[in-house]
Amino acid sequence: MDNPERIKRPQPERTKPNRNVLGALGQSDAMLGSLDAAQSPIDGGHPLGPGFSDPVQKSATYGNAGSDPFGLIDEGVRAASDLVDAHIRQGEETAKSLGKSAAGISLAQTDVSGLLTGLVRAYSDVASVWVDIVGSLAHRIDGTGAAKADPTQTQGLISTIGLSITSAGSVETGIEMFRPAMDVRPQPLVSTSVTPPAQITDVAFDAGQPGTAGKIRVTVPKGQTPGVYHGLLLSASDQTPVGVLTLRVLGQTPQEGPA
Amino acid sequence: MTYHGVDTVSVVLDEYGAMVRDVMADYLPKQEPRKYLYDPVADYPSRGGKMMRPSLCIATARAFGAEPERAVRAAAAIEMLHNSLLIHDDIEDESEERRGKPTLHAMHGIPIALNAGDMLAMLSIRPLLENVYDASPWLSIPIIQDMERMARESAEGQALELGWRRDPDQRPTRDDYLIMVLKKTCWLAAIYPCRLGAMLGKRSKITNDAFIRFGFFFGAAFQIQDDVLNLNGGLTYGKESCGDLWEAKWTLMLIDVAQSLTEAERPRFEAYLRNSRETRTEEDVAWVLDLMNRIGAIENAQMFARGLAGAALGEFSTLLSDLPDSRDKRFIRDLITWTFRRDH
Numbered sequence: 298m299d300n301p302e303r304i305k306r307p308q309p310e311r312t313k314p315n316r317n318v319l320g321a322l323g324q325s326d327a328m329l330g331s332l333d334a335a336q337s338p339i340d341g342g343h344p345l346g347p348g349f350s351d352p353v354q355k356s357a358t359y360g361n362a363g364s365d366p367f368g369l370i371d372e373g374v375r376a377a378s379d380l381v382d383a384h385i386r387q388g389e390e391t392a393k394s395l396g397k398s399a400a401g402i403s404l405a406q407t408d409v410s411g412l413l414t415g416l417v418r419a420y421s422d423v424a425s426v427w428v429d430i431v432g433s434l435a436h437r438i439d440g441t442g443a444a445k446a447d448p449t450q451t452q453g454l455i456s457t458i459g460l461s462i463t464s465a466g467s468v469e470t471g472i473e474m475f476r477p478a479m480d481v482r483p484q485p486l487v488s489t490s491v492t493p494p495a496q497i498t499d500v501a502f503d504a505g506q507p508g509t510a511g512k513i514r515v516t517v518p519k520g521q522t523p524g525v526y527h528g529l530l531l532s533a534s535d536q537t538p539v540g541v542l543t544l545r546v547l548g549q550t551p552q553e554g555p556a
Numbered sequence: 557m558t559y560h561g562v563d564t565v566s567v568v569l570d571e572y573g574a575m576v577r578d579v580m581a582d583y584l585p586k587q588e589p590r591k592y593l594y595d596p597v598a599d600y601p602s603r604g605g606k607m608m609r610p611s612l613c614i615a616t617a618r619a620f621g622a623e624p625e626r627a628v629r630a631a632a633a634i635e636m637l638h639n640s641l642l643i644h645d646d647i648e649d650e651s652e653e654r655r656g657k658p659t660l661h662a663m664h665g666i667p668i669a670l671n672a673g674d675m676l677a678m679l680s681i682r683p684l685l686e687n688v689y690d691a692s693p694w695l696s697i698p699i700i701q702d703m704e705r706m707a708r709e710s711a712e713g714q715a716l717e718l719g720w721r722r723d724p725d726q727r728p729t730r731d732d733y734l735i736m737v738l739k740k741t742c743w744l745a746a747i748y749p750c751r752l753g754a755m756l757g758k759r760s761k762i763t764n765d766a767f768i769r770f771g772f773f774f775g776a777a778f779q780i781q782d783d784v785l786n787l788n789g790g791l792t793y794g795k796e797s798c799g800d801l802w803e804a805k806w807t808l809m810l811i812d813v814a815q816s817l818t819e820a821e822r823p824r825f826e827a828y829l830r831n832s833r834e835t836r837t838e839e840d841v842a843w844v845l846d847l848m849n850r851i852g853a854i855e856n857a858q859m860f861a862r863g864l865a866g867a868a869l870g871e872f873s874t875l876l877s878d879l880p881d882s883r884d885k886r887f888i889r890d891l892i893t894w895t896f897r898r899d900h
Contacts, residue, residue, distance in 0.1 A: 373730070374773075374863040380734055381772040385765045388705070475621065475758040487878075529878045537621035538757075538879060 464517035467547040474540040480533040486526035495522045523548040565894040568887045572614045573607030579632040596672035600639040603655040610635040613749035615884040620757020629683040630752050636680035643673030698761035706748040713740025720806050724829040728806050742775030773868035778895045780861035783807040801841045812853040868892045
């Protein structure tokens with residue numbers, strides 16, 4: 298090969314994280330102006346972006362935002378955010394009022410859930426078999442699924458999972474299963490509500506003996522930052538979500554720890 | 557600069573749109589009376605459209621792990637209901653064109669169009685019912701509850717807008733406009749498709765407020781951009797160009813104009829609002845458009861829409877951060893910015 302052209306490293310188009318509203322929408326950096334200090338949620342900024350980090354810091358209204366067009370965006374979106382929150386609260390109240398039956402029996406959504414829970418408990422055997430059948434049929438219908446359910450293993454679907462926690466401090470936990478699965482692969486638990494974002498990586502699934510419920514084992518390291526941690530439970534066969542594990546690490550008091 | 561999101565969104569919209577059209581065809585009767593019912597019923601669904609609502613439902617459902625067949629049936633229900641509301645909206649708005657063709661009532665008259673719209677709304681329940689039969693008993697009621705909520709919010713939003721037109725003395729504010737959009741547009745365009753998709757994927761009910769913030773920020777950004785395109789779109793836009801101005805429809809831009817009028821301009825603006833569509837002149841429409849340009853109302857609306865889209869991206873990262881990366885998840889994210897790159 299004669300005189301091969303030397304491969305050059307391409308020059309990066311930008312040199313700082315593109316984490317603000319306009320950057321995400323392909324706007325020029327020159328337009329960013331006062332938004333340079335914007336932080337992404339993962340850096341501790343408000344998820345709605347710049348202008349939301351300190352509600353007291355800015356008190357501009359639509360009227361005085363005229364000289365600062367970006368102020369108009371921030372304040373307008375903040376107002377829109379308040380508006381949708383009010384709508385959510387109003388929806389909750391409407392749902393409750395619509396749930397009153399003529400006989401005065403409350404059928405609000407939480408009560409409906411209670412009724413359904415009772416119904417499901419009463420027919421739990423029938424329901425569990427039915428869910429198993431639907432689950433296995435669904436896997437067969439889904440042509441894009443990576444793995445087909447083995448008809449001989451439909452009784453081995455995991456619908457409930459035990460938890461084993463090792464922690465120096467106090468924790469609260471919960472598992473929400475979206476649907477039964479043949480096998481479960483828990484993901485590391487992540488919290489973006491703490492700064493800097495923290496993880497709990499010692500998470501494993503123990504299938505246990507045939508016929509017994511599997512168990513997820515979590516070890517919370519000593520000194521783990523208090524906060525709420527979430528970890529997705531994936532189906533090991535097709536990597537789709539089947540549930541979520543939530544773990545709240547409570548603040549440790551000085552008295553806690555080995556005696 | 558290339559925008560990979562454009563290609564991803566277009567590809568998914570085409571793919572999911574085709575799937576939904578196939579399923580919708582199964583639910584549209586091919587029987588008598590054809591001429592005055594089932595042919596008009598099948599008209600709008602056969603005209604195409606962006607298929608954004610059903611695609612959002614399918615993508616959300618699949619991102620949460622639903623089987624494609626159930627997701628597509630739910631999406632077909634949403635698209636059929638959307639088309640039925642379009643028939644009614646076109647009558648109420650006195651619109652002349654829809655997706656580049658005459659509106660249904662312009663072709664067949666209001667009585668036949670109204671009846672076809674009613675039938676299409678009823679037919680939209682069927683695919684949803686079949687999903688409910690397949691769903692677990694603890695999922696059926698939340699699905700029906702959500703449909704009732706969406707229909708109620710949409711009707712209330714439409715009533716707000718119709719009321720503003722009926723009473724020209726009303727002066728809606730920016731917040732009034734956003735509430736109207738939240739109810740009329742966002743519930744059917746984004747909140748309900750996402751909530752339904754998530755319920756089907758998770759096979760469980762979801763919290764009452766899930767996806768409302770995301771759907772509002774995204775849906776409002778989409779609607780405001782739609783309002784802007786109505787002014788700028790020309791022949792590439794399916795509805796009449798500047799049709800909103802001919803109808804004196806309240807948008808963020810018109811609200812800004814109303815709030816910045818001089819005393820000399822006010823009487824002409826009042827007259828513009830009071831006139832009917834037929835009696836508004838081209839000079840009046842051009843004058844209001846000129847006012848919008850003069851005070852920068854169109855640019856302000858676009859900037860505000862981008863701010864809302866940023867908020868939608870923030871909500872997206874919160875809602876779907878736990879889900880593994882997938883084409884469907886990327887589609888939902890890219891759909892937010894695609895709003896500003898489309899020309900119709």
